[in-house]
Amino acid sequence: MPAIPEIAAKPEYADLQTWARVFAAREILPLAEKIDREDEYPFQLQKKMGEYGLLGITLPKEYGGLGLDMVGASIVGEEISKASLSAGFLMGVQNGLAGSAIALFGSEEQKAKYIPRLVKGEIIGxxxxxxxxxxxxxxxxxxxxxxxxxxxxxxxxxxxxxxxxxxxxxxxxxxxxxxxxxxxxxxxxxxxxxxxxxxxxxxxxxxxxxxxxxxxxxxxxxxxxxxxxxxxxxDGFLIALGILGRSRIGAASAAVGVGEAALEASLAYAAKRSIFDRPLGKFEAIRFMLADMATRLSAAKLLTFHAATVHDRGDDFMKEASMAKYFASEAAVWAAERAIQIHGGYGVSKLLPVERYLRDAKILDIVEGTSEVQRWILSKELLGD
Ligand SMILES: Cc1cc2nc3c(=O)[nH]c(=O)nc-3n(C[C@H](O)[C@H](O)[C@H](O)COP(=O)(O)OP(=O)(O)OC[C@H]3O[C@@H](n4cnc5c(N)ncnc54)[C@H](O)[C@@H]3O)c2cc1C
Structure with a gap:
C-alpha cells in the first residue's frame, strides 16, 4: 500500500487514510465498474458519502463539515479516486467547488442555508x-x-x-x-x-x-x-480563480489515486501472469515500466502534498497547485497507458478496470484547467509578464 510521504507523516493523517480506504473498499469499489459502464448518476452512493462525511471534508465544522486542511483532503481524495474517479468527482464538486465557493465567499445566510445540506448530500451542488x-x-x-x-x-x-x-x-x-x-x-x-x-x-x-x-x-x-x-x-472572476486554485490540488490528488490504481493492478498482474515459462515481472522491460510508473507517481504525490502544505500554511500556492495538477494528471495518463501495455490484450479489454484508468486519467488532464493552461500560468509567473 502506498505510504503517506514524510511531509504529511502524522498519526491523524494515517487514521484519515484508513478511514477513507475503508469506505472506498466497502462502498465504492464494488460499484466502480457499474458506474462507468452504465453512466448513471449513483444517487445511493452520493447519499452514503454524505452520511460518512465525505461531501464536506474541507467545509467548516460549524456547518457540519469535517474542516480538514488541504493535506488531509488530499489524502482522502487520493483514496476515493483510486477506487473510482467518478466518486472522487462527486466529492470534489460538492465540497471543493460548490461548497467551498459558498464557504469562502458567501454570506452568513447563504452558508447557513446551503452548506449543511451540501455536506449531508441532501442537495447536489x-x-x-x-x-x-x-x-x-x-x-x-x-x-x-x-x-x-x-x-x-x-x-x-x-x-x-x-x-x-x-x-x-x-x-x-x-x-x-x-x-x-x-x-x-x-x-x-x-x-x-x-x-x-x-x-x-x-x-x-x-x-x-x-x-x-x-x-x-x-x-x-x-x-x-x-x-x-x-x-x-x-467579484466573480476572483472567486472562480480562488476556488480553481484549491481544486487543482484536489485534481492532482485524484490523479495520484488513479495512477496508483494502475500501478497496483500492474504489480499484481506482473506477479500472477506467466509467459515463456516465467512470471511477467521477471522480464526487464516490464520491471522498468513498473519502476518508471512508481517514480513518476511518487514525484506527483510529493508535488501534490507540497502544494497542499503551502496552501495550509497560508502562503500563495497557485504556482505549486498548477505544477502539481499538470504533472500528476500527465503522470496518471502515462502510468495508465503503461498499465495497459503490461496487461496486453486484457489491458485493452473491458474484462479488467485498467482501460478505465486511462479514460479517467485523461479527464484529469482537461478539467480544472488543461495542462496547457497550467503551463501558461507557470510560464507567466516565471517570466513575470
Ligand atoms: C468531464 C468534464 C467535467 C467538467 N466539469 C466542469 C464543471 O463542473 N464546471 C465547469 O465550469 N467546467 C467543467 N468542465 C470544463 C473544463 O474545465 C473545460 O473543458 C476545460 O477548462 C477546457 O476548456 P475547453 O473545453 O473549452 O477547451 P478550450 O479552452 O477550447 O481549449 C482547447 C485546447 O487549447 C488549449 N489551450 C488553451 N489555452 C491555451 C494556451 N494559452 N496555450 C496553448 N494552448 C492552450 C487547451 O489546452 C486545449 O488543448 C468539465 C469538463 C469535462 C471534460
Whole structure:
C-alpha cells in the first residue's frame, strides 16, 4: 500500500487514510465498474458519502463539515479516486467547488442555508463556469445577468458541468458588466433547481469520470434575487480563480489515486501472469515500466502534498497547485497507458478496470484547467509578464 510521504507523516493523517480506504473498499469499489459502464448518476452512493462525511471534508465544522486542511483532503481524495474517479468527482464538486465557493465567499445566510445540506448530500451542488464558447479563457464568458430592480435576469448557457444534470444548486458565473468587460464584469450567483427559466440541456457523454451527470445548462430569462449574489457584483472572476486554485490540488490528488490504481493492478498482474515459462515481472522491460510508473507517481504525490502544505500554511500556492495538477494528471495518463501495455490484450479489454484508468486519467488532464493552461500560468509567473 502506498505510504503517506514524510511531509504529511502524522498519526491523524494515517487514521484519515484508513478511514477513507475503508469506505472506498466497502462502498465504492464494488460499484466502480457499474458506474462507468452504465453512466448513471449513483444517487445511493452520493447519499452514503454524505452520511460518512465525505461531501464536506474541507467545509467548516460549524456547518457540519469535517474542516480538514488541504493535506488531509488530499489524502482522502487520493483514496476515493483510486477506487473510482467518478466518486472522487462527486466529492470534489460538492465540497471543493460548490461548497467551498459558498464557504469562502458567501454570506452568513447563504452558508447557513446551503452548506449543511451540501455536506449531508441532501442537495447536489454544481459549479458553472465553462460555456460552449469559453473554457480555458474563462474571462470571456458571455452568459449575461442583467440587473432589474432587486434581481438579475440570466440568459445564456453553460457546458460540461459536472453534476449539472442532477444539480439542486448551481454556483453560476455570469457577466453583469458590459460585453468585453473581461474578468472585471463577472459575478457569482446561486441558482436553484426549479427557478423559472433554468433547465438542463444536453446530457453529455464523456470518456471518463462517467456517471457524474455532466451536462449543458440553459438559462432563458431566469430571474435570481439579489440575495443570491456570492460576494459582491464584479467579484466573480476572483472567486472562480480562488476556488480553481484549491481544486487543482484536489485534481492532482485524484490523479495520484488513479495512477496508483494502475500501478497496483500492474504489480499484481506482473506477479500472477506467466509467459515463456516465467512470471511477467521477471522480464526487464516490464520491471522498468513498473519502476518508471512508481517514480513518476511518487514525484506527483510529493508535488501534490507540497502544494497542499503551502496552501495550509497560508502562503500563495497557485504556482505549486498548477505544477502539481499538470504533472500528476500527465503522470496518471502515462502510468495508465503503461498499465495497459503490461496487461496486453486484457489491458485493452473491458474484462479488467485498467482501460478505465486511462479514460479517467485523461479527464484529469482537461478539467480544472488543461495542462496547457497550467503551463501558461507557470510560464507567466516565471517570466513575470
Ligand atoms: C468531464 C468534464 C467535467 C467538467 N466539469 C466542469 C464543471 O463542473 N464546471 C465547469 O465550469 N467546467 C467543467 N468542465 C470544463 C473544463 O474545465 C473545460 O473543458 C476545460 O477548462 C477546457 O476548456 P475547453 O473545453 O473549452 O477547451 P478550450 O479552452 O477550447 O481549449 C482547447 C485546447 O487549447 C488549449 N489551450 C488553451 N489555452 C491555451 C494556451 N494559452 N496555450 C496553448 N494552448 C492552450 C487547451 O489546452 C486545449 O488543448 C468539465 C469538463 C469535462 C471534460
Amino acid at each position: 454544481a459549479y458553472g463556469l465553462t460555456e460552449p464558447g469559453a473554457g480555458s479563457d474563462a474571462a470571456a464568458i458571455s452568459t449575461k445577468a442583467v440587473r432589474e430592480g432587486s434581481s438579475y435576469v440570466v440568459n445564456g448557457s453553460k457546458m460540461f458541468i459536472t453534476q449539472g444534470a442532477v444539480a439542486d444548486l448551481l454556483v453560476l458565473f455570469a457577466r453583469t458588466g458590459p460585453s468585453g468587460s473581461g474578468a472585471a464584469g463577472i459575478t457569482t450567483l446561486l441558482v436553484e433547481k426549479g427557478d423559472a427559466g433554468f433547465r438542463v440541456g444536453q446530457k453529455l457523454e464523456v470518456m471518463g469520470a462517467r456517471g457524474t451527470g455532466t451536462a449543458e445548462l440553459l438559462f432563458e430569462n431566469c430571474r435570481v434575487g439579489q440575495e443570491r449574489v456570492v460576494g459582491h457584483e464584479g
